[in-house]
Amino acid sequence: MSRTNSAERAALDGAAASVGDTAVSLSEAAGSSSGSRSPQATASPAIHAADLSKRFGGTIAVNSLSMTVQRGEVFGFLGPNGAGKTTVVKLLLGLARPTGGEALVLGAPLGDRETRRHIGYLPELFRFQALLTAKEVLRLHCRLLALPKAAWEEEARSALETVGLLERANDRVGTFSKGMQQRLGLGVALLGDPALVMLDEPTSALDPVGRHDVREIIRALRDRGSTVFLNTHLLEEAEHVCDRVAVIDKGTAIATGSLDELLGRHSRVRLKVAGPGASWWSSLSRFGRWHRQDEWIVVDGIDPPRIADLIDELVALGARVEAVIPEHQSLEARFLELLSKR
């Protein structure tokens, strides 16, 4: 290692405040105090926002947003470019101040320093110190989190393993591809077993394997009881991992619910049925709107649990049911429908 590099590393290592806009666990401002969440705080929702608003000059980035994210859920925050997703995350993390409304995160007011210790954060845009190795970046963030020094090695190893970078542990970040940097950023967000992990477009730089890996990591976080807040405009990502989603547009939530709630009302079933037909029609109409499509009968707007009842009824009427294909409106179609109504 050259003298300059050593000096730069020493400066970086010693200057927690210089981390700036790197991927952080929101701990650097928390100091070295340790503590655990109070029972009341644990019983509270992970996030509760009421009329949260943020204005930048004439731009309303967040407009009276109200939402609740329960503990342990994977919550997707979906919206087009400029919808206000990143701004909401920054407000919730205390990195920007709201101009209206209020919110509680892990039961604490916005910006609470102790609470930051329990939040992992992968920012949308970040840059790590190019001269540090992956392991050094993680150790630096362990230090910023005020984790006990004896735990740093295992924390760093475990994070590297989780994000698939163990073999690159001792390589400098400056030599990493952008996907590897994003994996490292995710690793940083996982340090210290956070109760809440906020991921702002975590797969934007990742290949399909990386995207799959991130989904697995998110599921593993849920399995261990963490809450995950996932900003994304990748609907497939939301469809695969989220328990609930909010669709956000122009700074406000235009729909919130489980994917079933968001899509289920619009479900349809496609049937192939043989046998004497005349007696079916009145049955079909009671389950939804129906029409013929080639050899198929398509029933729109059917409640998914009622599909089995419909089949029972058709069979009782002497029909031979050859195929039943339930179909949901895709999230993409629903998303575009919601946005087009605005």
Ligand SMILES: Nc1ncnc2c1ncn2[C@@H]1O[C@H](COP(=O)(O)OP(=O)(O)OP(=O)(O)O)[C@@H](O)[C@H]1O
């Ligand atoms: N620091 C800022 N100063 C002025 N305007 C800002 C600032 N940050 C965000 N905005 C504006 O707020 C709005 C919401 O931006 P934001 O970055 O939150 O959107 P986003 O949903 O995260 O978009 P993307 O999907 O492109 O990341 C945009 O109109 C943006 O120009």
Ligand SMILES: [Mg+2]
């Ligand atoms: Mg954004």
